[in-house]
Every structure is written in C-alpha cells, then in structure tokens.
Amino acid sequence: MSDINDLSVQEKYAPNSICFGCGPANEKGLKIKSFRTENGLEMVFETKNEHQAFPGMINGGIIGTLLDCHGNWAATMALMDQSGDDIPPCTVTASFSMKLRRPTPINTKLEISAKIAEINEDRASVKMILEADGKVCATGDGLFVAVKEGHPAYHRWN
Numbered sequence: 001m002s003d004i005n006d007l008s009v010q011e012k013y014a015p016n017s018i019c020f021g022c023g024p025a026n027e028k029g030l031k032i033k034s035f036r037t038e039n040g041l042e043m044v045f046e047t048k049n050e051h052q053a054f055p056g057m058i059n060g061g062i063i064g065t066l067l068d069c070h071g072n073w074a075a076t077m078a079l080m081d082q083s084g085d086d087i088p089p090c091t092v093t094a095s096f097s098m099k100l101r102r103p104t105p106i107n108t109k110l111e112i113s114a115k116i117a118e119i120n121e122d123r124a125s126v127k128m129i130l131e132a133d134g135k136v137c138a139t140g141d142g143l144f145v146a147v148k149e150g151h152p153a154y155h156r157w158n
Contacts, residue, residue: 008033014157021069040115058104067140074114075124075144089146098140
C-alpha cells in the first residue's frame with residue numbers, strides 16, 4: 001500500500017467532494033482514503049461506535065458505502081489511466097451488489113481492495129473485497145460509468 005504520507009486519490013483529485021462515503025470535504029462523512037495498487041485500489045478503514053448495526057458489529061449500509069465508493073474510485077482511476085488523461089472522469093454507480101459473508105466486527109481495521117475485472121471506453125467493472133482480521137466479511141461487484149456534461153454528478157469532484 002502507499003506510504004501513509006501520500007495523498008489518497010480522493011484528496012488528490014476531489015478535495016472538495018462532499019460525498020458521504022469518500023468526500024474529503026464532508027465533515028460528517030466516512031472520508032475513505034483509497035490508494036493505488038497495480039490493478040486497482042486498496043484502503044484501510046477504522047470503524048467508530050456510530051457505525052454499529054448491533055453491539056460489536058458494523059452496519060451493512062456502512063459496508064455497502066465503503067465498497068461502492070472505493071470501487072467507484074478504482075474505476076475512475078483505471079479509466080483515467082486508459083485514456084492517458086491527467087484528471088479522472090467523473091464516474092457514477094450503474095449497478096452494485098454485495099454479499100455480506102459474516103458479521104463485520106467493530107474496533108478492528110477493515111482492509112478493502114478493489115480490482116478491475118473489465119474495462120471499456122467509458123465504464124469499468126470492479127470486484128471489491130472487505131476483510132477484518134484476515135477474514136473476508138463482504139464482497140462486492142460494481143459497474144461504474146463515466147458521465148458527460150449535463151449529468152447532475154458531472155462536476156461533483158471540482
């Protein structure tokens with residue numbers, strides 16, 4: 001994983017984003033920080049008490065947000081690299097599914113990877129895995145599509 005002092009892709013490319021999951025500018029958001037790997041992104045997330053569904057376990061909606069946002073950023077970075085651009089396209093979730101494989105405990109670091117499964121000109125399919133204490137707790141699959149001028153999300157990272 002990247003050096004702790006490196007900027008995450010969110011901090012580098014969308015410092016003013018207010019997205020609940022990945023926006024650095026959302027004071028009440030999750031503020032995930034994703035870092036590049038060879039075929040995608042990795043991140044570590046530290047849970048808080050308010051992320052619980054029931055005592056000691058993380059809410060499934062929080063897990064879904066982590067996987068969705070992290071997967072979306074993996075897609076946008078891959079699309080940027082493929083096009084040779086210096087700035088990433090704005091991507092949105094076209095489809096997303098997840099499997100909750102076991103309860104995800106609180107008070108442990110969650111390690112999440114996102115890898116590109118398939119990429120086309122304006123979209124990428126991504127596979128995500130969330131682990132806690134070395135055990136797979138959730139997996140996800142997403143299709144993320146670059147949007148064009150006129151889409152409500154087009155300027156969201158500016």
